[in-house]
Amino acid sequence: MTREGDGDGRDGVDAEAFRGTVAKRRDVLAALAAEPRYKRDLIDDLDHSRSTIDRAVAELLDAGLAERADGTYRATAAGELGLERHDAYRGEMRDIAASADVLDAVADGALDASLVAGATLHRTAGNDRQATLSLLEEEIRGAERVDALLPRLSDSRILDAYRTQARRGGTTSRLVFAPTLLSTLEARFAADIGELAAADGVRLYEAAVSSVGLVRLRGDGDAAYVVAYTDEGASPGCTNTRNRSR
Structure with a gap:
């Protein structure tokens, strides 16, 4: 998991990088939160290239948002909660704009x-x-x-x-x-x-x-x-x- 001593999070966690990964890889994270997936399933379901899925999964793993599970990948508890809060924040921003x-x-x-x-x-x-x-x-x-x-x-x-x-x-x-x-x-x-x-x-x-x-x-x-x-x-x-x- 990416950590930086001068980040704005607590205990050296780079909260901005964490949030940015959730936002950037939201569709892949949501798919993994729904159920464990093989990479080939993500490629087919999300219509992304193999290289895009490889990068997305690697970033989610590095951030602690996803984990390997018997050959598949799934969202961690942190990934599920991060996704939930990200979606809630987006909804709040839409409400404020409206x-x-x-x-x-x-x-x-x-x-x-x-x-x-x-x-x-x-x-x-x-x-x-x-x-x-x-x-x-x-x-x-x-x-x-x-x-x-x-x-x-x-x-x-x-x-x-x-x-x-x-x-x-x-x-x-x-x-x-x-x-x-x-x-x-x-x-x-x-x-x-x-x-x-x-x-x-x-x-x-x-x-x-x-x-x-x-x-x-x-x-x-x-x-x-x-x-x-x-x-x-x-x-x-x-x-x-x-x-x-x-």
């Missing part, structure tokens, strides 16, 4: 983007808008408790969801509105805001909040939403994390 506009809006709201690490992204652009709004509506309506910081509301349906949750009885809500938002809602939806304020278990507050919305829901399963907004007030999307271990 949600760049949402993450930028979160960062602009002075929130650490790590708050959305491991979260599920829901976009509100194009055909995804109704599905995302319906998901958030359903979550709010069914929650036993809602705690929210609300700089904006991208759709009046969300306000209606808070009203429905309050009407169920036996629920609690703590909603903190940005001053400009509350003023707008009182002017446009006076009856709805009045009903919400009068409901048992509901407390409405007016305060300066982040430009990013935060909604925490408790019920059959806990969930937390981070809702991003553009400068124009539209929401490019939101993320949610949940915990169903209660």
